[in-house]
Amino acid sequence: xxxxxxxxxxxVTQFGKPVTLSCSQTLNHNVMYWYQQKxxxxxxxxxxxxxxxxxxxxDTPDNFQSRRPNTSFCFLDxxxxxxxxxxMYLCATSRDLGPNQPxxxxxxxxxxxx
Amino acid sequence: QQQVKQSPQSLIxxxxxxxxxxxxYENTAFDYFPWYQQFPGKGPALLIAIRxxxxxxxxxxxxxxxxxxxxxxxxxxxxxQPGDSATYFCAASNFGNEKLTFGTGTxxxxxx
Numbered sequence: 001x002x003x004x005x006x007x008x009x010x011x012v013t014q015f016g017k018p019v020t021l022s023c024s025q026t027l028n029h030n031v032m033y034w035y036q037q038k039x040x041x042x043x044x045x046x047x048x049x050x051x052x053x054x055x056x057x058x059d060t061p062d063n064f065q066s067r068r069p070n071t072s073f074c075f076l077d078x079x080x081x082x083x084x085x086x087x088m089y090l091c092a093t094s095r096d097l098g099p100n101q102p103x104x105x106x107x108x109x110x111x112x113x114x
Numbered sequence: 115q116q117q118v119k120q121s122p123q124s125l126i127x128x129x130x131x132x133x134x135x136x137x138x139y140e141n142t143a144f145d146y147f148p149w150y151q152q153f154p155g156k157g158p159a160l161l162i163a164i165r166x167x168x169x170x171x172x173x174x175x176x177x178x179x180x181x182x183x184x185x186x187x188x189x190x191x192x193x194x195q196p197g198d199s200a201t202y203f204c205a206a207s208n209f210g211n212e213k214l215t216f217g218t219g220t221x222x223x224x225x226x
Contacts, residue, residue: 040219042217100146102160102163103160105157
């Protein structure tokens with residue numbers, strides 16, 4: 001049973017056209033994360049929510065925003081995508097913060113900017 | 115100091131052999147070291163993890179060896195199978211910094 005569900009699985013959008021990716025979880029976890037993974041690279045953390053508290057990584061571009069309207073859902077908004085934003089976007093959850101808290105990943109949204 | 119260095123970048127092992135992937139870190143505050151397995155088109159999945167208070171952890175065919183003084187840890191896959199072909203990422207984190215620092219990944223291919 002899928003526990004972290006990302007939609008859509010594939011998204012193609014035009015340069016500069018806003019795009020929203022969604023993530024839902026059935027685990028009732030407190031923490032939700034968004035990662036960017038470019039081809040043959042490690043996942044790179046963009047930001048995370050602990051409950052409603054938003055935590056942005058220092059090097060995450062302002063172009064990237066996130067919303068978490070409730071425990072189950074989290075959205076990644078890219079306001080004006082550039083060609084360099086073509087990547088796999090991964091959502092993950094963990095029960096709580098801190099080490100020993102396994103992160104559970106979804107299967108990602110593969111985003112292509114044309 | 116936040117880096118985790120992973121090697122090799124790619125690895126080919128014959129079926130039934132032992133696959134070994136190595137990672138090294140600098141930040142002595144790291145106290146949680148997970149390994150993730152990622153198949154093409156899928157998200158990473160937690161495979162096995164270790165805390166620095168033990169030197170080895172085994173789960174089935176997968177073993178983490180941890181050397182605290184050398185700041186190194188490795189993943190051993192015994193009796194490697196074609197189904198183990200995937201990309202493996204080591205990672206590290208510490209309490210107070212919830213960010214997982216990933217290694218650069220190893221693409222493992224098991225050949226018949």
